[in-house]
Amino acid sequence: DAGVTQSPTHLIKTRGQQVTLRCSPKSGHDTVSWYQQALGQGPQFIFQYYEEEERQRGNFPDRFSGHQFPNYSSELNVNALLLGDSALYLCASSLVSGSSTDTQYFGPGTRLTVL
Amino acid sequence: AQSVAQPEDQVNVAEGNPLTVKCTYSVSGNPYLFWYVQYPNRGLQFLLKYITGDNLVKGSYGFEAEFNKSQTSFHLKKPSALVSDSALYFCAVREVNRDDKIIFGKGTRLHILP
Numbered sequence: 001d002a003g004v005t006q007s008p009t010h011l012i013k014t015r016g017q018q019v020t021l022r023c024s025p026k027s028g029h030d031t032v033s034w035y036q037q038a039l040g041q042g043p044q045f046i047f048q049y050y051e052e053e054e055r056q057r058g059n060f061p062d063r064f065s066g067h068q069f070p071n072y073s074s075e076l077n078v079n080a081l082l083l084g085d086s087a088l089y090l091c092a093s094s095l096v097s098g099s100s101t102d103t104q105y106f107g108p109g110t111r112l113t114v115l
Numbered sequence: 116a117q118s119v120a121q122p123e124d125q126v127n128v129a130e131g132n133p134l135t136v137k138c139t140y141s142v143s144g145n146p147y148l149f150w151y152v153q154y155p156n157r158g159l160q161f162l163l164k165y166i167t168g169d170n171l172v173k174g175s176y177g178f179e180a181e182f183n184k185s186q187t188s189f190h191l192k193k194p195s196a197l198v199s200d201s202a203l204y205f206c207a208v209r210e211v212n213r214d215d216k217i218i219f220g221k222g223t224r225l226h227i228l229p
Contacts, residue, residue: 004158006158033216033217035219040221040222041221041222042119042205042207042219042220042221042222043159043205043219044219045217045218046214047223050214056216058165058216073140084204090159092159103149103161103162103164104161105158106151106158106160107158108156108157108158109158
């Protein structure tokens with residue numbers, strides 16, 4: 001049973017560039033959430049995708065956008081990169097159920113460095 | 116607004132001793148509570164969760180957590196620490212509604228001393 005996978009593992013960009021990160025959810029999961037984890041901090045919620053639509057969003061600017069594909073995989077796009085965007089980006093997948101209590105399972109993350 | 120506090124940046128415990136990692140939370144309604152562990156250069160691994168029912172929740176790798184509603188706490192515990200338990204531990208909360216946004220604490224680094 002494949003867990004959550006993310007690519008690439010590491011990425012180095014310069015200020016002003018754009019980046020795309022990818023995530024494949026755990027088998028059987030239909031919901032993908034993205035988090036940003038800055039050094040020494042806990043993960044911060046960016047947004048969540050379900051049925052190919054953004055379901056909710058955290059306090060992140062419009063430079064952060066995403067997409068979910070029919071196979072439930074997802075992309076996170078960040079435009080006009082800033083130094084402060086350097087972080088570990090985590091993808092988590094879960095299964096929507098009537099009780100909405102299902103656990104989110106995390107991938108290994110993509111380490112983004114902006115120079 | 117929901118929030119999570121982990122008051123200790125670091126906890127040091129001798130191998131074989133019991134360990135406790137503290138967590139308090141704030142939500143307007145009933146909480147769902149989670150503990151995750153993060154090893155170096157790895158993503159978060161799920162340890163355990165409290166949804167409802169018994170206040171003592173048992174999870175992976177011998178960890179357990181006790182939900183205390185009056186103290187709004189959800190402390191992580193293990194009776195006998197292993198050196199391999201050394202890692203970064205995150206407490207997280209989600210409110211009981213259809214909102215799946217999870218709020219994480221800042222993390223507690225656990226050092227198990229051989």
